[in-house]
Amino acid sequence: MTATHARPHSGARGRAGVARGVRVFAALVLLPLPLVVAVLPAAFAAGGGGTRRWFGGRGESQRAEAQAAKDAAAAAFYELDTAQRDLRISIETITAVDSSPGARRVADEFAALGRRIDEVSHVYITAVDAHDLDRDGLEASVAARARTELTRAKDELVRVKGELDRFAQGLGPLLDKAETQLARLAPAVERARQALLAASNALDAARGSGLRADDLAARLAALAPELTRLNEGAGRHGVAETLQRADRVVRDAEAVRAEAERLPERAAEIDKRLVSLRTRAQALTTRTGGVEPVLSELRRRFTAACWQDLQPVPDQAAENVRQAEEKLKEAAKARDEQRWPDATALLGTVRALLNSTDEAVSAAGDRLRRLDAVAKDPEQEIQRTRFAIRDAQRLAMAGRNTPDPRHARPLDDAVARLDRAVAGLEGRHPDYWHFLTETETVRQGVAGVVAQIRSERGTGA
Incomplete structure (x- = not known):
């Protein structure tokens, strides 16, 4: 949005000075208000404002009204320009952090608003340049027309300012998110630097104890380019990417630090295991x-x-x-x-x-x-297995007149299998190992039935 336009006018005195004054004023609206207030008196003095001659009557009344309209338009122009500048900072904050469709849409909408602001600003500057309200002998009709055009320009500036304000109100969530991420940026980068420093110190300490730690040194060296990118800043790599990089550097550097700090302990542990396993191998040689x-x-x-x-x-x-x-x-x-x-x-x-x-x-x-x-005594194994079967049978009959077939059938099969195993002990050379494996299998099957019953009844007892 620009305002540095000179306007032609007639008059015998102070033409060059007045033209300079207008240009100075148009430039001053781009300055912060305190600076404008400080500079305006000198600007108007240089432009010949202090030498203007006034004429009484209706013409002077029209001139005064036109001047008031011009001042109001200038104020509206300044307010719109200030609001646009402030909002541009917010938009740049959002787009620097957020690449989502919502953020891109906001940037496009702001660009469209900027084009409308340029249009109404052009109308305002054209109106200012078209009318020299300081001219001697200013006709009442010219002053009235100037007042009308300047008032219309002011109204358009105010209308677009309203659109800009409404647009700014809708930026709250996106702006809050962006500012939160920006607030995280400096601490995140500093944490990454400190993590790298701690890893380097831990590595130096490990090497000082006689450990090379070559793999850890290589991993730490691989982080150097990441630190370079962090130092280049978010302006080059983007806020989101910089935050991710900082988190990654912290994670990797802390892993290196932890391993470097544990390295002496790890070496001692390996030495201890070597001795222990050698001793165990020797003992097993004897046992073999x-x-x-x-x-x-x-x-x-x-x-x-x-x-x-x-x-x-x-x-x-x-x-x-x-x-x-x-x-x-x-x-x-x-x-x-x-x-x-x-x-x-x-x-x-x-x-x-x-x-x-x-x-x-x-x-x-x-x-x-x-x-x-x-x-020597197969009866002990037999009674142990029969007890397990009877215990399961009592559980299956608890609270029932007849057992559930799903429970009774495998228990009956267990009884028959045990009887066959016992019968296998008869003869001159019984297979005691088969007997033992059979009784073990029977007990495992019975335990499965017990677990099923308890699960169905909702009790682990």
Whole structure:
């Protein structure tokens, strides 16, 4: 919106000065009001306002009314220009932060309002330039026409100012959101800088303790370009993108810091696990040597079905221990080279191998103990299983005259299966392992029926 237009006029005195005064006034309406007030007297003095000659009568009355209309139009022009400038700041705030369709629509609507403001401003400036109210001998008709045009220009300026005010009132939610994000911007960038500094300090401390931490150093170095972009500011990269970048830098830098601070503890933990797993591997080597005598005892006293599945245990256990010891060497090398993820993964593999070996070695001894017990007194296993069946039957009949077939049928099958297992103990060489696995299966099936009944009755008791 511009207002620097010179207007032609006639008159014998002060023509050049008056023209300069008009141009100065038109420029002054673009200044803040206090500055305009301060400058106006000098401007009008330079323009010859102090030397104007007035003539009495109706002409002077018309001149005064025209001048009043001109002053009112100038005030309306100034108010509209000020409101547009203020609103432009709000629009720029919104568009800098928000790229949503709503924000784009607001920017388009403001641009359309700007075009209407330019139109009415042009009408106002044209009216001001068309009439020299300081001219000597100003005709009453010319003054009246000037008053009419200036009043019309003022009314249009006021009307568009109203549209601008109504438009500004609708910006509340978008502007609040944008200002909130802008308020977050500086703290977010500062948090990112502080997080990077803390990560760098933690890394220096880790290196000072003799740890290289090369992977952490590489991750921290990868954040340097992000810091450069943060320093370039939101004006170049946008507020939303800058906030996202700052949050990402904080997250990544804090992860580096946490790992760097934990690095000495992690190294000590790996050293401890290396010692512990070496000791365990040595113990399992000794225990593996005891599996063969156990198998010999099983072969001597029980049928093949009771021990055949355990035959591979000694060889498999020895192979597992051998592999575990190889992995331990690799883990120790990775630790010396400070390849922490590799060392941790290898130690996990060693632990899994030793767990598997431990279970297999223990299974042989456990098998012999269980078979010894049932061979001496199978009745204890039988009564244990019958008790589980009877307990389930009582639960199935609780509060009923007849059991639910869904419960009675599997319990009846459990009774029959137990009877068959007991019958299998007759003869010179009973399969005690089959008997034990059958009774265990029966008890598991009965436990499933009990759980079903309790679930249907809504009780866990």
